[in-house]
Amino acid sequence: MHQTVIGLKEEDQESNKYFSIASVPRSKVKLSNLNSPRTKRIAISAHKAMRLHVATVNSFPSALDREEFCWDLLVSSTRDNEVLWEKMSLIQSDDNLKAYLIDYTWKAASQLRGEFVAKACISVPSTYGIGELKxxxxxxxxxxxxxxxxxxxxxxxxxxxxxxxxxxxxxxxxxxxxxxxxxxxxxxxxxxxxxxxxxxxxxxxxxxxxxxxxxxxxxxxxxxxxxxxxxxxxxxxxxxxxxxxxxxxxxxxxxxxxxxxxxxxxxxxxxxxxxxxxxxx
Incomplete structure (x- = not known):
């Protein structure tokens, strides 16, 4: 089950002003679509947490656990920041924004793996001495x-x-x-x-x-x-x-x-x- 955020009871003063975020394809999620500074910080924090997890724990997290796992990363990466934690209590009741942040967090896994392959493409031929073979x-x-x-x-x-x-x-x-x-x-x-x-x-x-x-x-x-x-x-x-x-x-x-x-x-x-x-x- 997803972790529940208990926190803010007052109104959030920021405006997300996200444009029809529910219609954005999963492959097109990006930080610039989020206008709220706090929401951006939450997205960045969870994105970094996913990259760290992929590098140091599990490089291929299961897509079957995608939503629960990403939400847990969003929660754990903001828990110690009072400002972001308050914002999370609002996000959890906004299904569209929550789904968008989950998609953005999940995207970090394939991005990091892609960076590893890109670096390997550059280094492999010279590292192994195969650059001139045909x-x-x-x-x-x-x-x-x-x-x-x-x-x-x-x-x-x-x-x-x-x-x-x-x-x-x-x-x-x-x-x-x-x-x-x-x-x-x-x-x-x-x-x-x-x-x-x-x-x-x-x-x-x-x-x-x-x-x-x-x-x-x-x-x-x-x-x-x-x-x-x-x-x-x-x-x-x-x-x-x-x-x-x-x-x-x-x-x-x-x-x-x-x-x-x-x-x-x-x-x-x-x-x-x-x-x-x-x-x-």
Whole structure:
């Protein structure tokens, strides 16, 4: 059930003056259609809360829970602001305005995912060294990268893909990942989306239907990684926090085999690196 706002008993002095807001298509909702300063602040607050949720909790919230979830974000993001909280007590009785704010809040999820894909489109070709490949060579290279989630390793360069290197040039020190599994899984899914689009010759729709299962896969993979080799993962987190603004963690194609790691070897390497670092401090 939706949370109920209990607050203002006096008349709200602001005028929303929203023009037939009920007739605005969901795809066309925008902040400029709201004339009330307080309503705009509420919309902005909930929009930011949705972006934070998508990045740090659940990158693909279910459309089935859309109305209740967005209303809860509207409530929770304004509860500590007395002025906005008073305004919310009026909004909850205005079905048209309430629906509009829910639509605007929900839109933030697809916007943030789109930004991740847009950044991946820019960074993927150079990050993985595939910018100059053509046709069959490009397709074979991307297939190889998608197998067993090889592209999940930062700094991979396809120039070492062959039998000598086996793509083991992994571990670039400057990445923008944070100590947060959901956002790492989102980056992985976005990069996979871009790689599949390059391989198929047309952009892939970064939709819930196509990539929610992939995001779930990466969350599970990263949680297992965290459990099996925490020292190694801690070392990686330390490197990632030095960060730059490009991301390069992907996933596997829909029918890709299960990804496997030598967790014992990675944990040993992580402990050794941690010991070396402690010795130099």
């Amino acid at each position: 046709h069959e060579e490009l397709e074979n290279t991307i297939k190889w990268m998608l197998e067993e989630a090889r592209f999940i390793h930062g700094g991979i360069d396809i120039k070492v893909m062959g039998s000598q290197g086996e793509g083991r040039k992994w571990g670039q020190k400057k990445n923008s990942f944070f100590n947060n599994i959901p956002i790492l899984a989102l980056i992985s899914s976005a990069v996979e989306c871009v790689l599949l689009g390059i391989m198929r010759g047309h952009p892939m729709d970064f939709s819930e239907a196509h990539f929610r299962p992939r995001w779930d896969h990466y969350v599970s993979l990263l949680e297992n990684f965290e459990k099996e080799c925490p020292s190694y993962l801690e070392m990686i987190w330390d490197e990632l926090k030095e960060g730059v603004q490009t991301g390069n963690i992907p996933g596997a194609a829909e029918d890709a085999p299960t990804t496997t790691f030598n967790f014992s070897a990675l944990e040993t390497a992580g402990r050794a690196a941690k010991a070396r670092k402690s010795g130099t401090e």
